[in-house]
Amino acid sequence: xxxxxxxxIKEMSIDLAKGEYSSEELTxxxxxxxxxxxxxxxxFISTFPEQAISLAQQSxxxxxxxxxxxxxxxxxxxxxxxxxxxxxTTAGSNMLDNFISPYxxxxxxxxxxxxxxxxxxxxxxxxxxxxxxxxxxxxxxRNPWDLARVPGGSSGGSAAAVAAGLCAAATGTDTGGSIRQxxxxxxxxxxxxxxxxISRYGIIAFASSLDQAGPITRTAEDAAIMLEAMAGYxxxxxxxxxxxxxxxxxxxNDSIEGLKVGICKEYFTDGxxxxxxxxxxDAVTELEKLGAVISEVSLPNTKHAVPAYYVIAxxxxxxxxxxxxxVRFGHRCEDPADISDLIKRSRSEGxxxxxxxxxxxxxxxxxxxxxxxxxxxxxxxxRLIKNDFLDAFKxxxxxxxxxxxxxxxxxxxxxxxxxxxxxxxxxxxxVNLAGLPAISLPAGMAQGLPVGMQLIxxxxxxxxxxxxxxxxxxxxxxxxxxxxxxxxxxTEGKPL
Amino acid sequence: MSHLGEWEVVIGLExxxxxxxxxxxxxxxxxxxxxxPNTQACAIDLGMPGVLPVVNKEVYRKAVTFGLGIGAExxxxxxxxxxxxxxxDLPKGYQITQLESPIVMGGHVEIVLDDGTSKVINVxxxxxxxxxGKSLHENYHNQTGIDLNxxxxxxxxIVSEPEMRSAEEAVAYARYIHQLVxxxxxxxxxxxxxxxxxxxxxxxxxxxxxxxxxxxxxKNVNSFRFLEAAINFEVERQIGxxxxxxxxxQETRLYDAVKNETxxxxxxxxxxxxxxxxxPDLLPIxxxxxxxxxxRAEMPELPAQRAVRFVEQYQxxxxxxxxxxxxxxxxxxxxxxxxxCGDPKPAxxxxxxxxxxxxxxDDIEISESPLPxxxxxxxxxxxxxxxxxxxxxxxxxxxxxxxVARDVDDYIAHEGLKQVSDSGELEAIxxxxxxxxxxxxxxFRAGKTKLMGFFVGQIMKETQGKANPKQVNALVSSRLND
Numbered sequence: 020x021x022x023x024x025x026x027x028i029k030e031m032s033i034d035l036a037k038g039e040y041s042s043e044e045l046t047x048x049x050x051x052x053x054x055x056x057x058x059x060x061x062x063f064i065s066t067f068p069e070q071a072i073s074l075a076q077q078s079x080x081x082x083x084x085x086x087x088x089x090x091x092x093x094x095x096x097x098x099x100x101x102x103x104x105x106x107x108t109t110a111g112s113n114m115l116d117n118f119i120s121p122y123x124x125x126x127x128x129x130x131x132x133x134x135x136x137x138x139x140x141x142x143x144x145x146x147x148x149x150x151x152x153x154x155x156x157x158x159x160x161r162n163p164w165d166l167a168r169v170p171g172g173s174s175g176g177s178a179a180a181v182a183a184g185l186c187a188a189a190t191g192t193d194t195g196g197s198i199r200q201x202x203x204x205x206x207x208x209x210x211x212x213x214x215x216x217i218s219r220y221g222i223i224a225f226a227s228s229l230d231q232a233g234p235i236t237r238t239a240e241d242a243a244i245m246l247e248a249m250a251g252y253x254x255x256x257x258x259x260x261x262x263x264x265x266x267x268x269x270x271x272n273d274s275i276e277g278l279k280v281g282i283c284k285e286y287f288t289d290g291x292x293x294x295x296x297x298x299x300x301d302a303v304t305e306l307e308k309l310g311a312v313i314s315e316v317s318l319p320n321t322k323h324a325v326p327a328y329y330v331i332a333x334x335x336x337x338x339x340x341x342x343x344x345x346v347r348f349g350h351r352c353e354d355p356a357d358i359s360d361l362i363k364r365s366r367s368e369g370x371x372x373x374x375x376x377x378x379x380x381x382x383x384x385x386x387x388x389x390x391x392x393x394x395x396x397x398x399x400x401x402r403l404i405k406n407d408f409l410d411a412f413k414x415x416x417x418x419x420x421x422x423x424x425x426x427x428x429x430x431x432x433x434x435x436x437x438x439x440x441x442x443x444x445x446x447x448x449x450v451n452l453a454g455l456p457a458i459s460l461p462a463g464m465a466q467g468l469p470v471g472m473q474l475i476x477x478x479x480x481x482x483x484x485x486x487x488x489x490x491x492x493x494x495x496x497x498x499x500x501x502x503x504x505x506x507x508x509x510t511e512g513k514p515l
Numbered sequence: 516m517s518h519l520g521e522w523e524v525v526i527g528l529e530x531x532x533x534x535x536x537x538x539x540x541x542x543x544x545x546x547x548x549x550x551x552p553n554t555q556a557c558a559i560d561l562g563m564p565g566v567l568p569v570v571n572k573e574v575y576r577k578a579v580t581f582g583l584g585i586g587a588e589x590x591x592x593x594x595x596x597x598x599x600x601x602x603x604d605l606p607k608g609y610q611i612t613q614l615e616s617p618i619v620m621g622g623h624v625e626i627v628l629d630d631g632t633s634k635v636i637n638v639x640x641x642x643x644x645x646x647x648g649k650s651l652h653e654n655y656h657n658q659t660g661i662d663l664n665x666x667x668x669x670x671x672x673i674v675s676e677p678e679m680r681s682a683e684e685a686v687a688y689a690r691y692i693h694q695l696v697x698x699x700x701x702x703x704x705x706x707x708x709x710x711x712x713x714x715x716x717x718x719x720x721x722x723x724x725x726x727x728x729x730x731x732x733x734k735n736v737n738s739f740r741f742l743e744a745a746i747n748f749e750v751e752r753q754i755g756x757x758x759x760x761x762x763x764x765q766e767t768r769l770y771d772a773v774k775n776e777t778x779x780x781x782x783x784x785x786x787x788x789x790x791x792x793x794x795p796d797l798l799p800i801x802x803x804x805x806x807x808x809x810x811r812a813e814m815p816e817l818p819a820q821r822a823v824r825f826v827e828q829y830q831x832x833x834x835x836x837x838x839x840x841x842x843x844x845x846x847x848x849x850x851x852x853x854x855x856c857g858d859p860k861p862a863x864x865x866x867x868x869x870x871x872x873x874x875x876x877d878d879i880e881i882s883e884s885p886l887p888x889x890x891x892x893x894x895x896x897x898x899x900x901x902x903x904x905x906x907x908x909x910x911x912x913x914x915x916x917x918x919v920a921r922d923v924d925d926y927i928a929h930e931g932l933k934q935v936s937d938s939g940e941l942e943a944i945x946x947x948x949x950x951x952x953x954x955x956x957x958x959f960r961a962g963k964t965k966l967m968g969f970f971v972g973q974i975m976k977e978t979q980g981k982a983n984p985k986q987v988n989a990l991v992s993s994r995l996n997d
Contacts, residue, residue: 102565115564122558124565221565227795256567257797335795338597341608342562346661358659362601385599385790394792 024184042092091134114369124221142176171201196447203471218253276310281415298463337381422471541568562606587622617642855892
């Protein structure tokens with residue numbers, strides 16, 4: 020058995036160029052790994068083995084013709100929230116179980132153009148609402164480090180698949196931490212770019228003002244390669260940023276001597292796991308060795324981020340999910356009595372509990388008489404949170420902290436405690452509210468589980484973030500650790 | 516209106532006008548009317564998962580044009596909102612509209628009533644929004660068909676202050692808005708295709724009372740005649756209720772043109788809470804003074820300006836100029852006819868007297884006139900250059916109207932209508948008529964000069980009206996007075 024799956028995109032790209040192996044061989048290798056480990060992990064909702072092999076053959080052909088794009092022939096996975104033309108796109112919901120997208124999302128198109136091979140559609144919390152993948156209509160994904168634990172969410176399938184070596188990289192979306200938290204839980208690198216850096220066209224909407232796509236990879240360097248392909252202005256998305264995409268890899272090897280890193284004091288409070296705290300302190304020491312200048316910063320409105328988020332995100336989702344009415348696509352109930360019955364029953368049957376509860380919360384927050392107290396107030400808090408960051412970035416270049424307050428929890432552990440589940444996102448949510456870029460990268464282990472460190476940058480500072488993250492990964496080897504996966508059938512974990 | 520008595524009528528109108536853009540407000544699909552159901556609805560119009568709206572720049576240029584046309588303030592930062600409600604022909608489950616920051620704020624128009632008095636009506640606001648699709652209830656065996664061709668068609672909703680005091684004023688206002696939007700090229704104004712639809716807010720109160728009465732909103736009235744009838748019905752209904760001690764319920768009503776009545780659709784008490792909030796998929800429309808100035812520089816001529824020009828350029832009377840400029844298509848028609856025939860006076864006369872008479876009689880819009888301006892222009896030209904007489908001209912006009920004739924010159928040639936001006940040919944006919952009527956000749960020569968008309972009539976009869984009357988007169992009189 021080869022170890023190709025534990026290589027980075029950068030390494031695979033070099034190997035492919037040298038002819039060490041072909042993209043077809045690489046793809047078959049990953050398909051075999053999927054076959055072996057997927058029954059335990061359940062990280063995919065759909066896979067496309069035949070199509071993947073055919074695409075790999077085409078990319079080998081292109082390589083023979085002289086094409087040497089860094090992503091040519093690299094097998095990846097798309098979170099099942101990205102519309103892929105002619106393929107089932109479910110968003111993890113029964114509502115879209117039968118939905119075949121008539122078009123490709125811009126991100127899918129961009130990565131196709133870059134030469135990647137789409138292996139399949141990764142599992143996720145329904146409509147990206149969740150932090151554990153327990154809210155998927157297709158069964159929860161298991162954490163490759165411990166099959167009894169959650170992979171995080173909502174991009175849990177993407178993070179687990181990358182961590183388990185089932186694909187070289189995966190796309191994710193991050194509305195309140197949905198890339199960074201599962202990346203932290205699964206010991207991989209997850210980047211949420213500045214809001215608008217990557218087109219949202221073709222991403223099934225959860226909360227439009229917060230949703231942002233990004234890559235989940237083994238290393239920061241791979242994240243830079245993926246981001247370069249994914250990012251860019253898209254006239255089909257009015258909120259996408261009309262600025263050229265810089266080369267994120269170009270400055271990745273620069274020294275970070277003198278980089279000003281702020282430690283946010285509000286992130287180190289009672290709820291934080293002691294082992295995680297210790298791991299983050301060690302990471303700070305590593306960064307100091309690299310020449311970073313550490314200071315303390317304050318983001319005083321941090322405590323208001325979760326409540327504000329749980330008004331704004333549900334409010335937007337309550338409207339975004341109104342199109343699922345059983346009329347044009349998606350689940351439709353049997354024998355509706357009339358139009359009202361059709362809409363009510365199709366929605367009641369098609370949506371899962373978490374989605375329904377968020378739609379109801381959002382509907383309430385926007386209702387006449389409550390709008391000012393909830394939605395408007397939450398938007399005011401959002402502004403305060405953004406201002407906190409803008410103030411902090413006058414003092415420092417990056418803000419550092421843990422990605423999550425605790426490592427991956429057990430499946431079922433927080434199912435009946437939504438508030439505790441929502442607090443999982445306490446360090447990640449304010450970043451979405453402010454529209455900032457942030458990256459989570461492996462920075463230690465706690466009870467045998469990966470610990471994620473989060474670096475937050477100012478708007479459009481992806482190059483700087485990736486530079487710092489890459490330098491950290493040059494100094495440490497946490498990102499090289501991989502879970503000791505047994506083959507399916509040899510563990511107690513049963514396929515779901 | 517019958518017994519208003521002590522009651523004062525208060526009317527405000529919300530006019531939805533369809534903007535005449537090639538593509539939809541948030542997608543590239545065509546807005547063309549009349550296509551097969553669902554052939555002009557793309558993934559965005561269908562509200563497919565993952566799609567996003569992008570504002571068609573042409574819609575806000577048109578909105579700004581309208582705003583400048585009514586002297587309104589243009590909002591330099593207008594914001595789209597989502598209006599949430601479930602309806603099968605509303606694909607996304609919300610309508611994108613503008614609530615708190617509409618693109619046009621304020622403005623006013625001056626309406627002229629039948630008695631010649633004029634009145635200023637203030638406009639509250641005008642905002643951009645998307646139209647919904649259509650539910651089709653026929654031919655689906657108790658099911659409903661959905662046609663989304665209209666979904667996403669750009670609308671400008673123009674909201675007036677409640678300043679109209681009669682159905683006549685409301686109709687005059689609606690006609691003015693219709694005239695304005697067509698003149699400005701903002702809308703094609705085609706009412707039968709739903710390009711202009713009125714919602715009438717009607718209430719009554721006692722004269723002198725300050726506070727407004729409870730209003731009803733009669734929705735989707737798509738002709739001026741129906742608007743007048745619907746308001747009058749509603750006023751009578753409300754007077755009836757209040758005079759018998761009842762109370763008017765605030766509700767939405769629908770006008771039934773067949774029964775000429777309004778009836779309740781839904782009451783406000785059970786109305787939907789639309790849960791408006793700012794549309795996060797769209798940035799605000801931000802425009803600056805330079806943009807507004809550029810739109811202003813390209814503003815087409817307004818009706819009043821055109822009427823003034825007609826008086827100056829064509830020496831028309833003010834009344835005729837006002838009539839001919841009252842409608843964009845009519846004004847263009849007049850100028851086309853004039854350009855061809857070269858004389859504005861007969862062009863104005865033929866259009867006002869002959870053409871408008873028939874158009875009004877048959878209830879046809881000038882844009883759909885069976886008589887194209889090119890043909891009327893040529894017809895007048897042929898009268899002016901003596902090819903045909905005015906009398907024959909009316910005959911040709913009739914033939915063109917009925918579609919018997921397509922081209923003026925072909926018809927004149929084919930039917931042999933060319934005026935007989937050849938003096939040799941005419942002299943022979945005159946001689947024949949004189950020879951055939953010796954008795955009358957004698958009487959004439961005896962002093963009964965009234966018989967001149969008899970001879971001319973006989974000659975016209977012989978030539979089937981094609982003789983040049985001036986020439987006939989001269990010839991007859993020279994022969995008889997020999």
